[in-house]
Amino acid sequence: MSTLFDPRDARCKSPFGAVTTFAAVDFTLYPREHAVTGCTLLTHHEFSDRWTETELLPTTDEAGEHIFFGTFFAPSQPELIWYHFRLHWADGGVSCYGRGGFQAWDKVTPWQLTVYDGRAETPGWFGRGVTYQIFPDRFFRAKARSADGLIGHRTLHESWDEAPLRGPNERGDYCEDFFGGDLAGITEKLDYLVSLHVTTLYLNPIFEAASNHRYDTADYETIDPLLGDENDFRTLCAEAKKRGIRVMLDGVFNHTGAKSRYFNADGFYPTPGAAQGPASPYYPWYRFHPFPTDYDAWWGIKNLPAVNELDESYVNYIVTGENSVIRRWLRAGASAWRLDVADELPDEFIADIRAVMQRDFPDAYLLGEVWEDGTTKVAYSKRRCYLLGGELHSLMNYPFRTALLSYLKGTTGAETFRDAMETLRENYPSPAFYGAMNFLSTHDTPRLLSVLGCGRQPDRADYRLSPAERERGTALLKLAAAVLYAFPGSPTVYYGDEAGMEGFEDPFNRGTYPWGREDAALLDYFRALGALRAARASLQSGGIRYLLAEGRTLCFERRAGDEVTLCAVNAGAESFRVDLPWATALARDVLSGQEFLAENGRLRLTLAPYDALLLTE
Numbered sequence: 001m002s003t004l005f006d007p008r009d010a011r012c013k014s015p016f017g018a019v020t021t022f023a024a025v026d027f028t029l030y031p032r033e034h035a036v037t038g039c040t041l042l043t044h045h046e047f048s049d050r051w052t053e054t055e056l057l058p059t060t061d062e063a064g065e066h067i068f069f070g071t072f073f074a075p076s077q078p079e080l081i082w083y084h085f086r087l088h089w090a091d092g093g094v095s096c097y098g099r100g101g102f103q104a105w106d107k108v109t110p111w112q113l114t115v116y117d118g119r120a121e122t123p124g125w126f127g128r129g130v131t132y133q134i135f136p137d138r139f140f141r142a143k144a145r146s147a148d149g150l151i152g153h154r155t156l157h158e159s160w161d162e163a164p165l166r167g168p169n170e171r172g173d174y175c176e177d178f179f180g181g182d183l184a185g186i187t188e189k190l191d192y193l194v195s196l197h198v199t200t201l202y203l204n205p206i207f208e209a210a211s212n213h214r215y216d217t218a219d220y221e222t223i224d225p226l227l228g229d230e231n232d233f234r235t236l237c238a239e240a241k242k243r244g245i246r247v248m249l250d251g252v253f254n255h256t257g258a259k260s261r262y263f264n265a266d267g268f269y270p271t272p273g274a275a276q277g278p279a280s281p282y283y284p285w286y287r288f289h290p291f292p293t294d295y296d297a298w299w300g301i302k303n304l305p306a307v308n309e310l311d312e313s314y315v316n317y318i319v320t321g322e323n324s325v326i327r328r329w330l331r332a333g334a335s336a337w338r339l340d341v342a343d344e345l346p347d348e349f350i351a352d353i354r355a356v357m358q359r360d361f362p363d364a365y366l367l368g369e370v371w372e373d374g375t376t377k378v379a380y381s382k383r384r385c386y387l388l389g390g391e392l393h394s395l396m397n398y399p400f401r402t403a404l405l406s407y408l409k410g411t412t413g414a415e416t417f418r419d420a421m422e423t424l425r426e427n428y429p430s431p432a433f434y435g436a437m438n439f440l441s442t443h444d445t446p447r448l449l450s451v452l453g454c455g456r457q458p459d460r461a462d463y464r465l466s467p468a469e470r471e472r473g474t475a476l477l478k479l480a481a482a483v484l485y486a487f488p489g490s491p492t493v494y495y496g497d498e499a500g501m502e503g504f505e506d507p508f509n510r511g512t513y514p515w516g517r518e519d520a521a522l523l524d525y526f527r528a529l530g531a532l533r534a535a536r537a538s539l540q541s542g543g544i545r546y547l548l549a550e551g552r553t554l555c556f557e558r559r560a561g562d563e564v565t566l567c568a569v570n571a572g573a574e575s576f577r578v579d580l581p582w583a584t585a586l587a588r589d590v591l592s593g594q595e596f597l598a599e600n601g602r603l604r605l606t607l608a609p610y611d612a613l614l615l616t617e
Contacts, residue, residue, distance in 0.1 A: 004097055005029050005085065007111050008422060011061070017426040018375075020118030023074040028067050029056055029085060029097075038088035039068035042096075044110070046080040046383065056085075074115045078388035080375065082110035114375050116429040117389025120358070125246070126336065126365045127394070127435035128540035129199025130485075130530050131492040135443050136203055136227055137178055137212045138164075138512045139495055140185030145226055151218050151259055151268050152176050152210025154226070160515075164212075164507035166462065175211040179512050183223070183232040187239050194243050196498065197530030200490065201240060202248040202338060204443055206233070209257055213443070213510075215340065216257030216304055220318070220325045230332065237333025246335035248367070251326075253318055254344045255298040255306045256285075263305050274305075285314045298341070309349040319352045326353055330361045338437075342368030342392065343379040350391050367437055368392040373399060375427040387432045394435040397489060399424055401440050404483055407554065408452060408476050408571050418549035418556075425488075425544070434541065436489035440480050441497050446504040448497050452476040461505040474500065475610040478525055479569050482591070482612035485529040486558060486567035488544055498526035525591075532590050532614060538563045547580050553607065555580060566615040570607035579604050587615040 005028075007013045014026045029039050041054040056070035074081075084098035086105075098108040147154035153171055157179050165177040183206070193201065205214035208222040223229050237247050258265040262282040264273025272280040275292060285307045287296040298304040307314055318325045326337065337353070339345060350368070357364045370377055374386040374395045386392045403420040406412045425433050441448045453465045453473020465473060477497075484491045496511070500519030503509035533539050542560035549555070552572030558565045564583070570576045582598040589596070591614055596603055607613070 004031060004034070008426060018114035018116055018429045019074050021074055021076055021078060021115055023115075023118075025072045025074060025113070026069070027054070027056060027072060028061070028069045030065065030067055031087075034087075035090035036068070036087050037090050039070075040086040041070060041072060041083060042086055043072065043081050043083040043113070045075060046082065048075075048077075048079065074113075077115075078117050078385070078390075079115040080383065081113040081115060083113055084108045084110045112376070112427055114387070114427055114429065116387065120389035121362070122393045122431035122435055123363050123365050124435075124541070125363075126200060126367075126437075127488070127490050129490060130197050130533055131200040131202055131248075131437060131439075131490045132193055132196065132198040132495065133202045133439070133442060133492055134186060134204065134495045135181075135213075135510050136183070136186070136206055137181045137214075138510055139181045140189050140513060140515065141180040142182055142184035142188050143228075145180055145182070147178065147226065150225055151208060154178055154210070156180055160512050163462065164510060166507060173210075175213055175507070178212050178226055180226060181512070182226065183228040183236050187232070187236045190236075190239055190243055190245065193245060195527055196493070197527070197534040198245055198493075200246050200248055200336070202336075202437075202492070203250060205250045205252055205340075210259045211257075213506075215252050216255075216259070217252050218257050218260040221328070233329075234333050237335075241333070247333065248336035248338055248365070249329055249334045250340055251337045252340040253307070253309065253349070254341045255304040258303045258305055281313065284308070284311050298344070309346050315349065315352060319349070319356055324356070326356055327360065330357070330364055335363070336365035336367065338367045338369065338396075339392070340369055342386065342395075343370050343377060343384060347385050347391065350386070354391055354393075365435075366393050368395050370395045371398040373424060373427055374432070387429055389429075392432075394428075394432040394437070394489075396442075397424075397436040397438045400436070400438045400487070400489070401445070404440065404480060405448075405451060408480055409455065410552070410571070413551050414549040414554035414569075414571075415551075417554060418546050421487075422546075434488045437492050438484055438487055438489040439492035439494065440484060441494035441509070443494070443506070443510055445509065447494070447502055447509050448480060449473045449477050449500060450502045450504050450509075452480065453502075458504065462508045463504060465502055470500075470502075474519070474522060476571070477522070479571055479610065479612045481526060481529055482567060482614060483554070483569060485533050486539060486556070486565065486614060488542075488558070491529075491533065493526065498523055528591060529614075532565075532616075536563065536565050536616070537561070538565045548578060552576065553578065564617065566613070568605065568607060568613040568615065570609060570611050573609050575609060576607045577604070578607060582615075584617045587617070589613045589615055 005012050012028050039056040043052045054070050054072045056068035059069050061067050087095050095102050096105045096108040098110050100109040147156055154176050168174050207217050208219040208224045209216050223233055256262050261269040263275050265275045274280050274283045274286045286305050296306040298306050377384045403417045407417040453469040496513050500522050538558040538560040542558040545557050547555040553570050553576050555568045580603045582603040587596045
């Protein structure tokens with residue numbers, strides 16, 4: 001070892017990463033040539049705001065090397081612990097050793113130890129399979145419907161192939177143009193999802209709303225009429241279940257629409273909403289200052305009035321009531337909830353949802369939208385608790401998207417991607433890391449092909465790639481997809497990415513699926529990746545080990561028992577020679593069908609420019 005302590009090295013810290021309450025954690029420090037006479041592990045428990053000290057005693061390891069060793073016992077309650085070492089020297093001096101090396105006691109950078117409740121079970125089905133995200137209005141239209149008489153001032157495009165409306169309509173309203181994609185259309189295309197080996201279908205909001213994105217919920221108890229009705233939803237869930245597919249709903253509980261029956265700003269609903277005054281049962285849900293002209297709203301957008309998620313009647317309506325929104329739609333056939341803007345929901349509110357699901361729907365999954373490391377997220381000046389056992393099962397993995405795209409675009413090297421992901425694996429409880437939603441595009445981001453093909457942010461949101469840009473983007477997209485499907489967590493495909501859809505910002509990243517005009521070769525590639533994921537236990541639940549992460553080359557293996565799958569990627573413009581461990585005599589690349597001979601337990605391969613291999617025995 002070149003350092004005194006490396007928390008990712010089993011010789012220094014065991015077990016790896018986050019630990020459960022009451023766990024025994026072994027720490028070993030290697031003084032090397034340094035004249036260290038004493039070593040103390042200092043731990044700061046952030047939530048309880050207390051310090052503890054654990055003496056590491058001098059001894060020798062199996063190789064006879066001088067070390068300091070001790071065991072730290074995790075507390076009985078979930079915690080976020082920060083630790084470093086205090087060293088005593090032969091000359092009588094004292095210093096601290098942390099993540100940044102030797103530092104003064106008041107400037108030391110500590111390591112992180114997440115302590116979670118291991119008794120809280122996480123359903124294993126989500127992280128093993130493939131997730132497919134659908135923006136419901138834009139996937140497939142099975143029935144012609146009318147927008148007459150519906151909330152808002154909606155218009156329907158005449159042609160499926162038209163571009164979404166950019167900017168406000170003639171009334172000054174945004175996102176009120178619809179294409180008519182519906183739940184029956186999704187049901188009709190379930191066999192298409194089966195061909196992609198999808199096991200979870202994540203739907204953007206489906207409840208009644210004035211906008212095409214439906215994040216301005218108007219009625220949590222009603223399927224938007226342009227999508228169908230509750231019977232259509234139940235049919236979708238039942239038919240999906242027959243095919244081994246579960247349905248995840250988008251829960252938008254931080255805010256409602258101003259035009260909702262709860263706020264009722266334009267008086268569309270016959271019963272009084274909060275905008276009609278204190279006589280409304282929904283008035284306590286909102287914060288006016290003063291009524292009626294000013295109120296809290298999501299990011300100040302008055303069309304999205306923020307709710308008080310701790311109001312008793314709101315909690316009862318959404319979460320705890322016998323016929324709550326959470327319970328109602330899980331009973332109707334959903335298997336999971338994704339919580340929109342989870343970092344803007346109170347910890348108590350999320351914990352209430354988890355408690356209801358754990359008690360009544362123990363196999364249901366609770367996922368949160370958080371864009372950073374969920375174990376250290378600070379929102380509104382408060383450290384958040386998402387993954388300690390009583391909150392979310394896991395999170396959308398935005399750090400994965402950020403790190404992988406940065407590597408593929410050449411902004412950073414493979415080692416930066418590895419380090420970012422190892423930090424996440426170290427900080428997250430294992431069930432949360434292996435149960436994360438990994439993705440590269442969503443309705444909130446530019447599409448993957450556009451990002452990788454253009455290489456820059458164009459001036460126009462509706463920019464289309466040139467033939468050369470599209471060729472480059474497709475090559476890099478295949479590398480991205482190979483890593484996505486090989487990585488721990490659920491590989492998530494944003495509808496149409498597998499077909500070669502383009503689009504930068506909203507609304508052009510939310511175009512209609514190009515039925516009959518798909519990139520057939522790219523579609524076959526995704527089907528092959530899905531088949532591999534479905535067939536390999538090592539990809540579904542196996543551990544991860546990085547074999548090489550240097551410059552433009554990334555190689556890692558997934559292992560479950562004796563089964564190994566190796567992912568090797570060259571994101572550079574030049575060929576690269578790799579020498580990798582391989583236990584059997586032959587390795588087969590699932591993507592190309594090529595076979596390679598191993599000699600003396602080693603595979604010596606040349607990775608072509610912009611190439612990926614997924615090797616199996």
